[in-house]
Amino acid sequence: MAFQVRSSSGFGDRLKGALGGVGMGIVMFIAGTLLLFWNEGNFVKTRKSIKEADSALVPVSDVSSLDASLNGKLIHASAFADTQDTLTDGLFGVSEKAISIDRSVEYYQYREHSRTETKDKIGGGQEKVVTYTYDMAWSSSPINSGSFADPEYNSSNFVLTKVDDNSETASNVTFGAYKLPQFIVSSISGKVPASVNLTDRELQQWEDTIARSMNALGLQSGYTQMVHVSGNVVYFGKSTSSPSVGDVRVTLTKIMPRDISIIAKVNGNTFERYIASNDRAFSGVAMGIVSADTMIASAQSSNKIITWVLRLIGLILVVIGLKSMFGILPALFKVLPFLGSIVGAGVGLVCTIGGFSWSLLVVSISWLFYRPLIGIPMVLASIGLTVFLKMRGK
Numbered sequence: 523m524a525f526q527v528r529s530s531s532g533f534g535d536r537l538k539g540a541l542g543g544v545g546m547g548i549v550m551f552i553a554g555t556l557l558l559f560w561n562e563g564n565f566v567k568t569r570k571s572i573k574e575a576d577s578a579l580v581p582v583s584d585v586s587s588l589d590a591s592l593n594g595k596l597i598h599a600s601a602f603a604d605t606q607d608t609l610t611d612g613l614f615g616v617s618e619k620a621i622s623i624d625r626s627v628e629y630y631q632y633r634e635h636s637r638t639e640t641k642d643k644i645g646g647g648q649e650k651v652v653t654y655t656y657d658m659a660w661s662s663s664p665i666n667s668g669s670f671a672d673p674e675y676n677s678s679n680f681v682l683t684k685v686d687d688n689s690e691t692a693s694n695v696t697f698g699a700y701k702l703p704q705f706i707v708s709s710i711s712g713k714v715p716a717s718v719n720l721t722d723r724e725l726q727q728w729e730d731t732i733a734r735s736m737n738a739l740g741l742q743s744g745y746t747q748m749v750h751v752s753g754n755v756v757y758f759g760k761s762t763s764s765p766s767v768g769d770v771r772v773t774l775t776k777i778m779p780r781d782i783s784i785i786a787k788v789n790g791n792t793f794e795r796y797i798a799s800n801d802r803a804f805s806g807v808a809m810g811i812v813s814a815d816t817m818i819a820s821a822q823s824s825n826k827i828i829t830w831v832l833r834l835i836g837l838i839l840v841v842i843g844l845k846s847m848f849g850i851l852p853a854l855f856k857v858l859p860f861l862g863s864i865v866g867a868g869v870g871l872v873c874t875i876g877g878f879s880w881s882l883l884v885v886s887i888s889w890l891f892y893r894p895l896i897g898i899p900m901v902l903a904s905i906g907l908t909v910f911l912k913m914r915g916k
Contacts, residue, residue, distance in 0.1 A: 525654045525672035547846025554839025555884055557832060562888035565829040569822065571802035576818045578796070579785065585698030592788045596796045598814035600783040603702060603710060607692035611774060613685070614756055615719040620776040621695055621710055625688040630759070630769040631665040631679050632656050634672075658767060662687075680739055680768045682732050682748070682758045697784070701792045709807035710782060713775040715754035725749055732758055739768075783812040833885070841877035848873060 575596055582592065582599040609623045610616060616623055634656055641649045654671045667679035695702040695710075720728070732748045750757040759769030785806035786793035795803040806817045848869050 525674070527652045527654070527671055529650050529652075543846040543849050547843045547849070549843070550839045551843030551847065554836045554843055554881070557839065558836035558881055558884045559888045561829060561832040561836060562885055563892060565825060566892040567800050567802050568825045570800055571798035571804050572818060572821050572825065574798045574800075575785065575796050575804045576814075579814055579818075581814060585700055588699045588791055593790065594788065596785065596787045598783070598785050598817070599697075600781065600811045601698045602779060603695055603697055603707075603782045604779040605692040605695045607694050609690045609692060609776075611688065611690065611716075614772065614774055615721065615724060616716050616774050616776075617719070618716055618776050618778075620692065620716075620778055621707065621780075622689060622691045622777045623716055624690075624713065624775050625685075626662075626773045626775070627685045627687050628660040628662060628771045628773075629664050629681050630658060630765045630767055630771070631661045631681075632667055632670070632675055632767060633659055633661070633665060634667075634670050634675070636671075658765075660765075660771065678767065682735050682768050682770055685770060685772055695779075697782075697793075699791070700788075702784075703792050703794065705795070705805070706784060706786065706793060706807055710777055710780070710809070712777055712780060712809055714778060716774040716776040718751050718754055718756055718774055720751060720756075725751070728756075728758075781810055783808045783810065783817060785814065785817055833881075836884075837877065837881045840881050841874055844873035844877050844880075845870060 578596045580592065580595050580597045582589075582597045585599050585601050603621065605621055606619060609618055609620050611623055611625055614625070634654055637653045637655075639651045639653070641651075652671070656670075656672065656675050664681050664684070665679050667675060668677050670676045670678070691704070691707060695707050697706075728749045729747070736742070736748075748758060748760065750759075750762050752762065754774045756772040756774075757769070758771075759766060765771075783806075784793065785796075785804075787796045787805075793805075795805045797803055804821070806821055808817050808820070
């Protein structure tokens with residue numbers, strides 16, 4: 523059942539809130555502008571470093587023995603990433619010759635969701651209704667329910683036991699005759715289930731731990747079994763098929779030795795990142811036997827995707843910043859709700875177009891520094907958009 527909280531604010535309170543938003547708007551506008559400018563430079567520098575790496579790349583078909591002639595060179599090679607290190611997770615009886623072992627913990631908790639509705643009143647006041655709803659779901663960390671609005675759900679969350687996430691990584695991973703550095707090892711992916719092997723004594727110790735926890739929480743501990751092991755999952759709770767608030771689920775995974783492809787600079791019997799002439803570091807890791815061309819193309823594609831994501835974030839920051847900066851205008855006209863809505867729509871439209879125009883101008887100016895032939899047309903386009911906005915200002 524939904525729980526609602528109603529509140530009212532006067533005209534003066536709304537003006538104070540709008541004035542307070544001006545400062546935050548300025549901060550967001552500046553942050554968005556700086557992000558847009560930096561992002562374009564970062565894109566160009568990263569692109570140049572990848573192209574430089576591509577031109578310096580030496581293909582190596584066999585890394586089964588050390589080759590002194592390759593020292594200091596950027597190479598592409600594919601081989602089996604292997605290890606003889608035995609990794610353990612002592613809490614859950616996992617012991618494997620693996621590249622890494624990971625423990626992921628989830629807690630079954632109540633979650634709070636809110637929806638806010640506002641209604642303007644004649645005279646500039648505002649009525650706000652916040653509707654809170656609740657559900658249960660698995661969470662990567664315990665949820666503090668002490669601040670839940672509904673008294674029925676307030677302080678309703680608890681956990682049967684607290685277990686930390688954990689990751690163990692092999693120190694010695696070989697790549698033919700070479701040893702892989704940590705930055706490459708940490709990039710190897712492909713998790714598969716790890717076998718949990720708890721002895722009867724260890725299972726009983728966990729049962730005792732859960733029983734003590736339930737007693738401390740004031741819960742009945744009359745269940746015969748509260749610890750369940752299935753494959754790579756350890757479940758703390760009454761039933762794995764019908765979870766209850768407080769249940770805990772621990773999942774164990776591992777990454778086994780496997781074929782990988784790398785682009786890295788040879789440094790003796792190991793590797794390091796390639797440093798381009800613009801001081802940008804570059805390296806590449808792909809799962810399986812992957813060609814150098816494919817890895818270079820993937821790196822360029824990732825660079826483009828990241829750039830467009832940051833462009834969008836920068837644009838949003840600029841637009842929201844402008845709306846916050848000029849939010850005082852519709853607030854002044856909220857004495858008559860319909861008039862405030864008209865002014866608010868106009869301010870929103872102008873800030874959106876103005877934010878887009880400003881963002882395009884910032885991007886254009888940054889491209890003037892890095893790629894003038896593209897930057898000049900972009901500057902002209904942004905100026906044209908600004909002129910259009912001025913002509914349509916009324």
